Amino acid sequence: MAVGLRALILLPLCFPGLQGQNSEAQRRREGGTLYIQCSYARRVAGRDTKYWCLLKDGGCEKIVNTYSEYTRQNKDKRTQISDDITNETVSITMTDLKAEDSGTYFCAYYDYSYGYIPIRTISLNVFKELLMWELDTLSVQCPQIYGTAWCRMGQTMQCTKRQTSSWRSASKSLQDRVSIETNAQRIPIVTMKQLQISDSGVYWCAGGSGLTRTLEVVLSVFKRTQQLSAKVSETISVQCHYKITDYGAVTKAWCKMEGETCNVLATTSSEPSAENSTARDSVRIQDDRQQGIVTVTMQQLQLQDSGVYWCALQEPSALSRMEEVTLSVSRAQPQGRLADTENKSQDTLVGEARCSDSTFIIVTVVLLLLLLLSLVTSTALGVRHYKLLLRTGNREAEDTRDRAQGTAQPGSTGRRESSDSKESGYINLDVQTQPSPEDPLYCNVEPSQAPRNPQCVEYAVIAFNQSPRSTKE
Template identity: 35%
Template sequence: MGLSILLLLPLCFPGLMLAGLQGQAPAAEESRREGSSLLLRCPYAAQQRQQLKGWGRLTGGQWKVLLETNPPQNSSTNQITMGRVSVRDNSTSRLLTILVTNLQAEDSGSYCCSLRSPLPGSRPLPLKIISLNVFKEVHRWELDTVSVQCKYRAEEDKATPKVWCRRGPSGCQPWLKTEPSWAESSALGGSALGGSALGGRALIQDDPQAGVVTVTMRRLQAQDAGTYWCALHGAWQPARLMELRLYVSKRTKHCRAKESEQLSVQCLYNPSEYSPVSKAWCRAAAGEPCSLLLSTEVEAPGLLRRSQRGRVAIQDDSLQGIVTVSMSSLQAQDSGVYWCALREQDVLLRMAEVVLSVPGGNRGGESSCGKPEDLAQVGSTERVERARGGSKDLKYATLRFGAQPSPQDALYCNLEPSQAHRGPRAEDVQYASIGLQQLPASGKG
């Protein structure tokens, strides 16, 4: 077995056993978010100064040079740029630098910093090999839809089934698989997504003529967040075509009510999509399904559908897309977590989460959870969105002020928190000055 491997190496990587390349490390995976950049530095030996430097991709078992420097001149720096790729050779420091900007999912693959003799007909040699994974990162709210397209080699892979799988400790677990007829799509028997059946919430479609697989996930829930692969259904394990890192945020409202009084809470939805769907109010407990308390009837006539049971009433304004829930004669034991939810075939999909607190002995006064638009906004705590999985791009923060500063005050934000532990160089520090205008005396923040 060892002899066979040694014999095959020169065929795949011509000249790999030459001096200076014997210690080539295995390809390391570099993961980057779509739209970000890849910066790769490849040092080389003094005797390799006169060789042409380039950037190559492994295609069909052979290295194909995508961009290569010109023959060395008198200058110590030799640089060439084409499209999104830049190759820079500094012969003084013996350093080859590759920069690829605006990465796309289809850029995923095996690449190398390459060396080649200036002699005609010479073949490129891999100096440093990487496996590049460019993933899509998508942020959505609950009940939103996400749709992605995955490209593949139309001729070679059109007959291979395609799968949509979710990454976990035991590998990538398939959730959806295309049928042999390619144009059809199906859910794998007994599969589940976020604790509910896949049937109406996820779809996979294969267009073999274009070489494109389209996956759509609808009515998202927070538990749908995770890492997914669009993949070829191989004999041993799925072969990744594209990776999606999905983040799903839930809308949460915190309510503090008083005993013996009434609570009224409103939840918003898109009437063009969800008007004909039954709305529900349920109580959630940790590790348990949300327990249904009350729901509207979709067959009820008119634009206002109302139901009541005991102390709880629910009304659905299907024209404006507002669900109003009332709970009267509140008691301390009513404290807990509730959902405004869609109810489809006895499956509850959360629209918004309401955390209710009713402290005992606090009688009198009116209790309310605010205006309908409150539930359409980001939660009450500061929300930081960051690129995951080793991405070194900028971080984004939503700032919330407890008190209004003076209009003359300036606020500064360091956009790279990782620099806090070391003394920043002048060119590293990035900041923003935020100007604030004085609000009218009657204005509300």
């Protein structure tokens, strides 16, 4: 923050309105926006000018006010202020925030007796968010404060000062990679080299006797990775990139992780080690210092070559990872067997398709034939049933007439007593009219009414008794 401990103590003394107020903490990422509202008391007249101030040297450094938009600190127009007299509220918007905007701010109005009277106070912290790769170099400009230090936040604050160039409770590896220098404008510059994933964290520029925080940096370091796959007996080639200016003259190495240790398999050093002579037969490494590319070639791969590898910088103290490569080696399938398998699969699919088509046609034809047969059968049964109904109706009608009259009348149908009997069938006729002898008389017998196996000849004797004619004497 841009305010020191002394300024915080003097703040309520210089501004009585701040007594009893707590500074609100506001944290924003660089490039973000701050929007706050300040509600003023009713005793403040709506026509009074409202101010947005930065606390500096115990006083109000005016950023913007409701009377005039132009102020010394607002030339870039990143801060806007508006006064809602109806709701008695002042609104302030700060856009495109920068790390140097960190500090203590307050809304205020002016009183001729007391000067600037604070309405609301906030502590703004704008932090830098930096995303870096392993082995990159971090460079940060810190605010100009006496005794600049670079501190890392943790359970205990670890700091290094430019004067001593030493870390408090810091690891030696980090101590060797951090430096603080000043440029021609006497601005402190913090430099961290050969960044590692373990360097990710929150850092501060600090200064003064109490190491007051002035600039916060949130650092995230990522590793470069590659995923490779190959078959047994194949050859792979891996390329790793680096910055020529930083690491052109440094020895490069190719190593395989075994637990927490990376065992070197090949190196660009002209003095190969005896323990790695066997590995060098199948592993080669080349360093193109003109383009900043390390090329590693592995031949005749085996299943046991699967694992995690590093392209690394080889220094006397330790290995520094450039890129992490994950290699997966699998068994090679014979090409002929693969082709046969594919052909068999295709033949099986074609055969299944043809079999499926033939089965569908056969089933369709059978179903159609069964449907046609069922229709014909149903029609035949219907016709037969209809005929039986007609025949049964005629018989019932004849039986009804016979029972009612006993004998058949001339001009009506005779009744057969027994058509299925083995005895001779006969028909009784009762002629009520007087036909002439010459008139023929017929008797119709249906074939169905005759017995199937006649024992004797059926016949009918019809006799007409001549009644005496009445004559007039």
